[in-house]
Amino acid sequence: MRLIREVGARAVFDSNGIPAIEVEIVADGGIRVAESAPRGSTTGEFEAYVLEDATALPTLAAVAPALTSVLDLVRPALIGRDVCDQRAVDTALREVDGGAYFRRIGGNVAVATSMAVAQAGALASGRALYRHLAESGSGPGPVRLPVPMFNIADGAVGSNTVYTEFLLLPTATEPAVALDQGVRVRAALAARLTGKGHRCSDSTQGGWSVDLGGCEATMELIVAAAEDCGLVGGQDFHLGLDLSGAEFATPAGYAFPWLEEPLSAADLTRRYLDWVDRYPLTFLEDAFEPADEAAWHGLRARLVNRAAVVGDDLFASDAERIDRGVRAGLADGALIKPNQVGTVTQALDALDAGARHGITTVVSQRSGETASAFITHLAVAGGATWLKAGGPARMDRIAKFNELLRIAEEFTPADGSHG
Ligand code: PGA
Numbered sequence: 001m002r003l004i005r006e007v008g009a010r011a012v013f014d015s016n017g018i019p020a021i022e023v024e025i026v027a028d029g030g031i032r033v034a035e036s037a038p039r040g041s042t043t044g045e046f047e048a049y050v051l052e053d054a055t056a057l058p059t060l061a062a063v064a065p066a067l068t069s070v071l072d073l074v075r076p077a078l079i080g081r082d083v084c085d086q087r088a089v090d091t092a093l094r095e096v097d098g099g100a101y102f103r104r105i106g107g108n109v110a111v112a113t114s115m116a117v118a119q120a121g122a123l124a125s126g127r128a129l130y131r132h133l134a135e136s137g138s139g140p141g142p143v144r145l146p147v148p149m150f151n152i153a154d155g156a157v158g159s160n161t162v163y164t165e166f167l168l169l170p171t172a173t174e175p176a177v178a179l180d181q182g183v184r185v186r187a188a189l190a191a192r193l194t195g196k197g198h199r200c201s202d203s204t205q206g207g208w209s210v211d212l213g214g215c216e217a218t219m220e221l222i223v224a225a226a227e228d229c230g231l232v233g234g235q236d237f238h239l240g241l242d243l244s245g246a247e248f249a250t251p252a253g254y255a256f257p258w259l260e261e262p263l264s265a266a267d268l269t270r271r272y273l274d275w276v277d278r279y280p281l282t283f284l285e286d287a288f289e290p291a292d293e294a295a296w297h298g299l300r301a302r303l304v305n306r307a308a309v310v311g312d313d314l315f316a317s318d319a320e321r322i323d324r325g326v327r328a329g330l331a332d333g334a335l336i337k338p339n340q341v342g343t344v345t346q347a348l349d350a351l352d353a354g355a356r357h358g359i360t361t362v363v364s365q366r367s368g369e370t371a372s373a374f375i376t377h378l379a380v381a382g383g384a385t386w387l388k389a390g391g392p393a394r395m396d397r398i399a400k401f402n403e404l405l406r407i408a409e410e411f412t413p414a415d416g417s418h419g
């Protein structure tokens with residue numbers, strides 16, 4: 001048994017230059033590891049709470065309450081615990097917090113601590129992180145390689161597709177082949193954009209930041225760029241959309257800026273179905289706000305076997321919410337983001353819930369990321385269908401994809417092939 005000997009913390013920055021808490025775990029055997037908290041830009045109402053002094057943003061002083069939480073609340077609860085017993089550590093974090101959404105100790109504190117302990121546990125056990133995590137899950141752990149999906153474009157700030165992510169979903173399951181497709185389509189899209197006289201700038205998530213006047217024009221350009229690479233829609237790749245529905249729900253209906261006027265959920269459903277008919281679109285994330293259950297149910301019923309209806313804000317990576325929502329027929333896919341729910345074991349439980357229901361599971365980045373490739377190991381450990389780690393650019397995104405290439409070397413087909 002290797003014990004946790006010290007728990008420390010410091011303020012660092014995330015990939016958007018926003019202050020974040022980093023937690024450092026020292027354990028027996030000379031183990032010392034740190035992880036910091038990622039951060040969403042569109043955060044749902046069911047997400048773990050970010051403990052900070054918002055009045056001090058954007059300076060590092062904003063992290064002060066999280067530092068205090070680590071030292072006063074988390075440290076006493078963890079020192080002396082077995083660093084390999086992830087479930088016990090995460091349970092201790094929940095007990096110290098004592099409520100919902102980690103409002104007391106901070107979800108940012110919980111997730112950074114939980115991930116750092118998992119890294120330390122992997123070192124102590126001498127196993128790869130994904131193997132160690134698989135053992136910490138609630139099931140036997142259907143360890144397998146996820147397929148990377150790519151944020152190939154997102155709506156520029158100030159454009160009418162702001163917050164919309166345009167995703168490329170390769171059908172190739174081998175990571176190197178899928179990654180190759182991602183970088184080629186990304187380059188081809190840049191050529192198309194500049195050829196049309198558009199400025200082409202990096203998005204914060206590693207795709208291109210675009211302003212093409214709407215979702216349809218953007219999907220058409222991505223399909224054309226993929227065709228430039230010799231790829232066939234529906235055969236070599238599919239498209240996905242993350243619509244961030246909750247951001248645009250108003251009393252008058254869904255007021256997406258790409259619409260001429262707000263649409264009711266029923267009319268919006270018709271729009272989505274039309275897109276699925278016209279484009280190789282098989283993945284619709286957060287098509288509605290979480291409260292609009294009838295709309296979720298209706299879309300899912302109409303798209304069975306044609307496109308995945310995927311909940312991000314809807315489920316907030318919570319196993320019980322996934323269980324209830326899938327039973328009610330609201331969705332057949334779930335995003336899993338550790339910082340949404342707060343701890344590594346809760347994220348593993350969410351993956352297990354998804355696997356039990358046989359739905360599409362997607363381990364995902366946040367828009368504000370860290371340099372760590374933790375989520376890649378989580379995706380492998382939990383048998384996720386997809387790894388959603390942004391576009392194939394910027395090291396905060398690439399680090400996750402590169403780690404998948406490394407892990408793939410350890411897999412034999414019998415061990416990790418898809419299907
Ligand atoms: P976020 O979204 O803005 O909530 O981090 C990122 C994503 O869903 O890919």
Ligand code: ZN
Nearest residue numbers: 242285286312
């Ligand atoms: Zn999302």
